Amino acid sequence: MKVGVLGATGMVGQRFLQLLENHPVFEVSALAASSRSAGKKYVEAVDWYLDTPLPKDLAEVEVERCEPGMDADLVFSALPSDVAGEVEPRFAEEGHLVASNASALRMEGDVPLVVPEVNPDHLSLVDDQRRNRGWDGFVVTNPNCSSIILALGVAPLRDLGVEEVRVSTMQAVSGAGYGGVPGMAILDNVVPRIGGEEEKVETEIRKIMGSVEGGGVSEAGFTVSARCNRVPVVDGHLESVWVALEEAVSVGDVEEAYDSFEGEPQRLGLPTAPDEPVLLRGEEDRPQPRLDRNAGNGMTVTVGRPRIKGGELSFTVLGHNTVRGAAGASVLNAELLVETLL
Numbered sequence: 436m437k438v439g440v441l442g443a444t445g446m447v448g449q450r451f452l453q454l455l456e457n458h459p460v461f462e463v464s465a466l467a468a469s470s471r472s473a474g475k476k477y478v479e480a481v482d483w484y485l486d487t488p489l490p491k492d493l494a495e496v497e498v499e500r501c502e503p504g505m506d507a508d509l510v511f512s513a514l515p516s517d518v519a520g521e522v523e524p525r526f527a528e529e530g531h532l533v534a535s536n537a538s539a540l541r542m543e544g545d546v547p548l549v550v551p552e553v554n555p556d557h558l559s560l561v562d563d564q565r566r567n568r569g570w571d572g573f574v575v576t577n578p579n580c581s582s583i584i585l586a587l588g589v590a591p592l593r594d595l596g597v598e599e600v601r602v603s604t605m606q607a608v609s610g611a612g613y614g615g616v617p618g619m620a621i622l623d624n625v626v627p628r629i630g631g632e633e634e635k636v637e638t639e640i641r642k643i644m645g646s647v648e649g650g651g652v653s654e655a656g657f658t659v660s661a662r663c664n665r666v667p668v669v670d671g672h673l674e675s676v677w678v679a680l681e682e683a684v685s686v687g688d689v690e691e692a693y694d695s696f697e698g699e700p701q702r703l704g705l706p707t708a709p710d711e712p713v714l715l716r717g718e719e720d721r722p723q724p725r726l727d728r729n730a731g732n733g734m735t736v737t738v739g740r741p742r743i744k745g746g747e748l749s750f751t752v753l754g755h756n757t758v759r760g761a762a763g764a765s766v767l768n769a770e771l772l773v774e775t776l777l
């Protein structure tokens with residue numbers, strides 16, 4: 436299937452190209468970015484920051500403007516949210532399938548917000564979306580990076596009765612995009628606010644863990660409270676999480692819930708699915724960004740230090756924010772929709 440990447444020169448756009456190199460289903464046929472880059476060869480337009488080489492066959496490709504009609508059945512969107520809100524509907528209207536990272540459409544009732552191991556059934560909303568909007572194509576979104584990592588940490592506990600979730604995040608600088616956080620602001624420092632992030636984390640997980648009803652999503656009933664911090668780490672978001680559960684559980688019950696967790700991508704053998712979507716480590720000093728962000732090629736989320744205190748569970752969870760939290764999430768969504776919907 437021919438695919439395009441919108442925002443191909445950015446942090447997430449580059450991850451898309453890295454993950455799509457030699458992909459068994461998707462072949463990159465178009466690259467697009469802003470008018471600053473359009474008309475240039477990709478190699479001239481991009482500040483390549485990844486530690487694998489820029490894919491050779493894409494270096495000389497001319498970057499296009501983000502206009503529908505490009506030579507691609509499916510487009511991955513790594514656009515800034517305000518741009519995505521205007522561009523993505525136009526692509527869907529013209530018949531492209533859009534797998535988006537951007538927040539613009541995530542919370543709209545007929546737009547699936549999917550983590551394939553948690554709520555693959557939400558993809559069914561694309562039928563309502565096409566009907567409601569008269570589009571030939573459709574938009575499927577993945578959550579914000581911190582929300583995906585949190586959702587994968589909490590979903591295995593679903594059967595234990597989640598009543599309340601509180602989270603404090605320590606988020607890597609790559610999450611702000613290329614040039615997003617000045618070095619002088621973050622070196623030797625922690626910034627206790629990331630604009631709009633706490634609201635996203637508090638709302639998105641309730642949609643992800645909700646159920647599809649009447650052409651929309653009935654959100655999960657638990658409450659969520661988030662504090663988000665930017666820390667001087669390049670890649671990998673670490674989150675401290677507290678979960679109030681309906682049932683009195685032991686650490687053994689919690690370990691069993693994580694160890695037995697499996698998702699639809701694993702059952703279907705999707706190309707980007709890690710063997711273990713959630714890995715529970717036993718060491719007292721794990722997970723750590725530098726040591727654990729590349730688990731499962733960056734697609735495995737690592738949980739550590741589950742503890743029960745005062746009837747409440749706490750744990751630490753870590754995930755790679757531009758792989759599992761962004762480009763890898765969209766690629767896995769696209770693999771799931773190709774396998775199950777087309």
Ligand SMILES: NC(=O)c1ccc[n+]([C@@H]2O[C@H](COP(=O)([O-])OP(=O)(O)OC[C@H]3O[C@@H](n4cnc5c(N)ncnc54)[C@H](OP(=O)(O)O)[C@@H]3O)[C@@H](O)[C@H]2O)c1
Pocket residue numbers: 441442443444445446447448467468469470471472473501512513514515516518536537538578579580609610611612613756757760761
């Ligand atoms: N970084 C993460 O960990 C992460 C995680 C989850 C979700 N996201 C979301 O993914 C999206 C991309 O984030 P990022 O970190 O990759 O940002 P980024 O590094 O700033 O890249 C932005 C990309 O969008 C292009 N662009 C900017 N303005 C445009 C316009 N007016 N028209 C067309 N293209 C335009 C840029 O092209 P030029 O190079 O030509 O300017 C660049 O390719 C955002 O919505 C972000 O919230 C990011």
